[in-house]
Amino acid sequence: MNNVSKIEAQKAVLTLPNGQTHELPVLQGSTGPDVLDIRKLYAETGYFTYDPGYTSTASCESGLTFIDGEQGVLSHRGYAIEELAEKSTYLEVCYLLLYGELPTQAQFDEFDGHITNHSLVHEQLLYFYRGFRRDAHPMSIMVGVVGALSAFYHDSLDIDDPVQRRLAAYRLIAKLPTLAAMAYKYSLGHPFVYPKNEMSYAENFLNMTFSLPTEPYEVNPVLARAMDRILILHADHEQNASTSTVRLAGSSRANPFACVASGIASLWGPAHGGANEAVLTMLNQIGTADRIPEFIARAKDKDDPFRLMGFGHRVYKNYDPRAQVMRETCHEVLEELGITQEPLLDLAMQLERIALEDPYFVDRKLFPNVDFYSGIILKAMGFPTSMFTVLFAMSRTAGWIAQWKEMIQEPTQKIGRPRQLYIGPTERSYVPMDKR
Numbered sequence: 001m002n003n004v005s006k007i008e009a010q011k012a013v014l015t016l017p018n019g020q021t022h023e024l025p026v027l028q029g030s031t032g033p034d035v036l037d038i039r040k041l042y043a044e045t046g047y048f049t050y051d052p053g054y055t056s057t058a059s060c061e062s063g064l065t066f067i068d069g070e071q072g073v074l075s076h077r078g079y080a081i082e083e084l085a086e087k088s089t090y091l092e093v094c095y096l097l098l099y100g101e102l103p104t105q106a107q108f109d110e111f112d113g114h115i116t117n118h119s120l121v122h123e124q125l126l127y128f129y130r131g132f133r134r135d136a137h138p139m140s141i142m143v144g145v146v147g148a149l150s151a152f153y154h155d156s157l158d159i160d161d162p163v164q165r166r167l168a169a170y171r172l173i174a175k176l177p178t179l180a181a182m183a184y185k186y187s188l189g190h191p192f193v194y195p196k197n198e199m200s201y202a203e204n205f206l207n208m209t210f211s212l213p214t215e216p217y218e219v220n221p222v223l224a225r226a227m228d229r230i231l232i233l234h235a236d237h238e239q240n241a242s243t244s245t246v247r248l249a250g251s252s253r254a255n256p257f258a259c260v261a262s263g264i265a266s267l268w269g270p271a272h273g274g275a276n277e278a279v280l281t282m283l284n285q286i287g288t289a290d291r292i293p294e295f296i297a298r299a300k301d302k303d304d305p306f307r308l309m310g311f312g313h314r315v316y317k318n319y320d321p322r323a324q325v326m327r328e329t330c331h332e333v334l335e336e337l338g339i340t341q342e343p344l345l346d347l348a349m350q351l352e353r354i355a356l357e358d359p360y361f362v363d364r365k366l367f368p369n370v371d372f373y374s375g376i377i378l379k380a381m382g383f384p385t386s387m388f389t390v391l392f393a394m395s396r397t398a399g400w401i402a403q404w405k406e407m408i409q410e411p412t413q414k415i416g417r418p419r420q421l422y423i424g425p426t427e428r429s430y431v432p433m434d435k436r
Ligand code: CMC
Pocket: 237, 240, 270, 271, 272, 273, 274, 275, 299, 300, 306, 307, 308, 309, 310, 311, 312, 313, 314, 315, 364, 366, 369, 370, 371
C-alpha cells in the first residue's frame, strides 16, 4: 500500500502562562497539514486544550480518506473520488476502503460472493419491523434494526478475532440495503422483497425497494449506475460526526453492529446526513423562484435560525468535489427519466446561481455540497424524502466499518475520553428542600 506512516518532523515550543516552555513534537502525515502532538501536554504541564467542534483537532491516524478542503480534493487510499465515481463500482470501493488496495478480479469475485451471500436477514428481524408504526421515520427503524443485528449474529461479535471482524463487515455492507428497502416497504404496507443473488448491489437494492410480487419489474441500468455512483460518493468522508461517533462508540470495545447504529443516529441530524432531506423540504417551502430573495435574506439574518440547506461545509471551503459529480449524475437521471421540466430542479439551479453570486455566500466560501443535488436525483428516482438519509447511511456503512476496523487494528488504540472546560458552580453544600 502507498501508505506513508507518520514521521516526527520538528518540535513546536509552547510558552505557558507561568513562563515555562513546553516542546510539542510536530508530526507529518503522507500529505495534509502537520499536526502538533499534544498527547503528553496534560501529564507534563497540567493544561488541557480547548476545541469544541474539533475544528483544530486530529482525533486519530487514518490511511483511508484524504480531504483538502481548500483545494476541493477528496480521495480514498490515494484514488480521487472523481475517478472512482467514473471508473469503479461501490463494492470495489468498499474493498478498497476495507483492505487498502484495489482488488484483483479473483479478490473482487470472492468479496462480491461474500457480500451477495450475506444479503438475507434473519426472518426473526421481520418482527422488529412489525413493532414499529407504519408512519415511523425510516431512520428511526434503521437505528433500531441495525443495533438489533448484534442480537442475531453472535459469531461476529468478538472484536479481537480478525475473522469475526471481517464477517461483521460483510454482514453490515450486505444487509444494509435489505434493511433499508424493508423500512420503505413497511411504510407502504407492501410485502418485503427478498434479495436476488444474480443482481448487482445497486440493482438488488432498487429491486427490493421498487418491485412488487404482483408485476414484473426491470431495473433501469442508467438508474442502477446512478445509484451505484451515489453510493460511491457517500462511502467515506474522513472523521465527520457520524464516523467519529462510530469510532468513539467502538473505542469502548462495543460490538460493530452497535457502533454502526450509533453512526446512523448521528448521521440523522439535518446538519449532517439529514441535509439532503432538508434540501427538498426547503425547496418545497420556497416554492417559486420569486421567493428565493426572501429565503436568501433569511439565511443571512443572524436572528433567524434558517440556513440554506445543502450549502456550506465544515471542511470544503472551495467546492465539494462530490457535488460536481452529483450534479452531472442528476442531469443524466433526469434525462433518462424524461424529466425535462422539473420545477424543483429549476428552482435549485436558480438558488445555486443567486447564492453563488451573493457576497455573503462568496465571502464565507459557502458552496453547494453533495446533499444539494442528491435529494433531487433521489426524488426523481422515486424515493420519498424520508428515505434520503437512509440511503446515505447505507453507503456510509462501508466507511464506518472500515474506519472501525482500522481503529481496532491500531495497537495503541485507547478508549476515547475528551476532557472539558468546567464552567459550573464550584463546590457548595447541599441545601435541604425546605431551606431553598
Ligand atoms: N446558510 C447560511 N449561512 C451559513 C450556512 C448556510 N447553509 N452555512 C454556514 N453559514 C454561515 C454561518 O452562519 C457562519 O457565518 P458567520 O461567520 O457570519 O457567523 C459562517 O457561514 C460559517 O459557518 P459555521 O456554522 O461556522 O460553519 P460550520 O463548519 O460549523 O458548519 C455546516 C458547516 C455544514 C454544518 C453548515 O454550513 C450548515 O449548517 N450547512 C447547512 C446544512 C448542510 O447542508 N449540511 C450538509 C453538510 S455536507 C454532508 C455531510 O457531511 O453530512
